[in-house]
Amino acid sequence: MxxxxxxxxxxxxxxxxxxxxxxxxxxxxxxxxxxxxxxxxxxxxxxxxxxxxxxxxxxxxxxxxxxxxxxxxxxxxxxxxxxxxxxxxxxxxxxxxxxxxxxxxxxxxxxxxxxxxKMTIKIPIKDLINTNIHVVWEGTPLSAVPSIMRMGNVRTLLCIDDNGGLSGIVSDVDFIKESKIVSEEKSSSISSSSDKEWSWETSDILLITKKKLKLPNKPVRDVMTKKLITTNEFSSLSECANKMWKNKIDQIPVLDARGELIGMVEDETLVTAFQNKN
The missing domain is CATH 3.10.580.10 (CBS-domain)
Incomplete structure (x- = not known):
């Protein structure tokens, strides 16, 4: 191919x-x-x-x-x-x-x-699960989340409610959808003077206009995806890939037999497993 x-x-x-x-x-x-x-x-x-x-x-x-x-x-x-x-x-x-x-x-x-x-690769995803999960409280201000992602080096965060239960997922895509470009003006004083007593002192104000990306003042719960697509630890490589492709997602939460969250599987991990198989 x-x-x-x-x-x-x-x-x-x-x-x-x-x-x-x-x-x-x-x-x-x-x-x-x-x-x-x-x-x-x-x-x-x-x-x-x-x-x-x-x-x-x-x-x-x-x-x-x-x-x-x-x-x-x-x-x-x-x-x-x-x-x-x-x-x-x-x-x-x-x-x-x-x-x-x-x-x-x-x-x-x-x-x-x-x-x-579209293949039939029966490798189980159980050994591909990333158990180092990054979460954010759903009440966290949206403006703080890009910094959390940057410090954690992740593009997606699972969201938890006040009781610590899984309530949704938020990604960098959500920020672009919610963000606005705003103009911001800053003033700077430019002064010049001379040592001579008779000289004039002059001061000009320079206005600097910058375009900035601004997120709205709302909590994560207002923009997160509440309908979570999940898979179980016994899914095969192809089954997991099929669920990710059909739902247009690049990582998926994995649940154990009791329905408890145990980790995430990223699309890069599936591709690496596919490469190692060949």
């Missing part, structure tokens, strides 16, 4: 020059997490930009300064095995597919998960 068999050819991209607002509109309208950046009026790739770039750089507005330059690219004729090896080795979630300098497609971990879901 080759990359061209699983890639998306209806590529959504953003052009440079451009700004944060352009990226946010595309992410929200097309429900995607990242896209290639091309030179204006062409399909020549110059970078890749993701919602993570927006969250990690809330003060930056220009796409050219937000994007990752010189991205790793792949050919449509590359084998799936090579693709998986590259993505795992470089810790990539998606790759632009190019012919020459032009973008012809995008391929992601999700596309590999879809391919795995």
């Amino acid at each position: 080759k990359v061209e068999e699983i890639m998306h050819t209806d590529v959504v991209y953003v052009e440079v020059p451009g700004n944060r607002k352009d990226v946010m509109e595309i992410i929200q309208n097309h429900n995607i997490k990242a896209m290639p950046v091309v030179k204006k009026g062409t399909k020549e790739i110059v970078g890749v930009i993701s919602q993570t770039d927006l969250l990690l750089n809330p003060d930056e507005d220009q796409i050219a300064l937000l994007m990752s330059r010189d991205p790793i690219k792949i050919s449509p004729n590359t084998s799936i095995k090579e693709l998986v090896n590259l993505m795992i080795d470089k810790k990539l979630r998606r790759l632009p597919v190019t012919k020459g300098k032009e973008v012809v497609g995008m391929v992601s971990i999700g596309d590999i998960i879809k391919a795995i879901s």
Whole structure:
């Protein structure tokens, strides 16, 4: 199987020059997490930009300064095995597919998960479960959660209620949907003076306008996904992949035989297990 068999050819991209607002509109309208950046009026790739770039750089507005330059690219004729090896080795979630300098497609971990879901791989996920679970109280202000994710190096948090029970899940996607771009003005005094008694003292006020990403003043419970998709520890690799692909999720809570939460399984973990099998 080759990359061209699983890639998306209806590529959504953003052009440079451009700004944060352009990226946010595309992410929200097309429900995607990242896209290639091309030179204006062409399909020549110059970078890749993701919602993570927006969250990690809330003060930056220009796409050219937000994007990752010189991205790793792949050919449509590359084998799936090579693709998986590259993505795992470089810790990539998606790759632009190019012919020459032009973008012809995008391929992601999700596309590999879809391919795995159509196979019959009976490896149990029991040994793939990450028991190091990151949680947040559902009453936590939304504005604090990006910092919690950044410090924990995670993109998703499970949410718990006042009694410590599992009540939902929140991801970085939810922040982009809820965030707004606001203009912020700061004033700075520029003064100049001379040692001479007769000199004038002058002072000018410089107004600096910055575009910032702002989250609304609301608790996590207002934006979290309350309907949790879960799997059990006895599911097979393909069964788990199928559930993740059908529900368009990149990680899934795992329950034991009593229905108690024991951990999470990420899509990268399934892909790594698939690679090790071959």
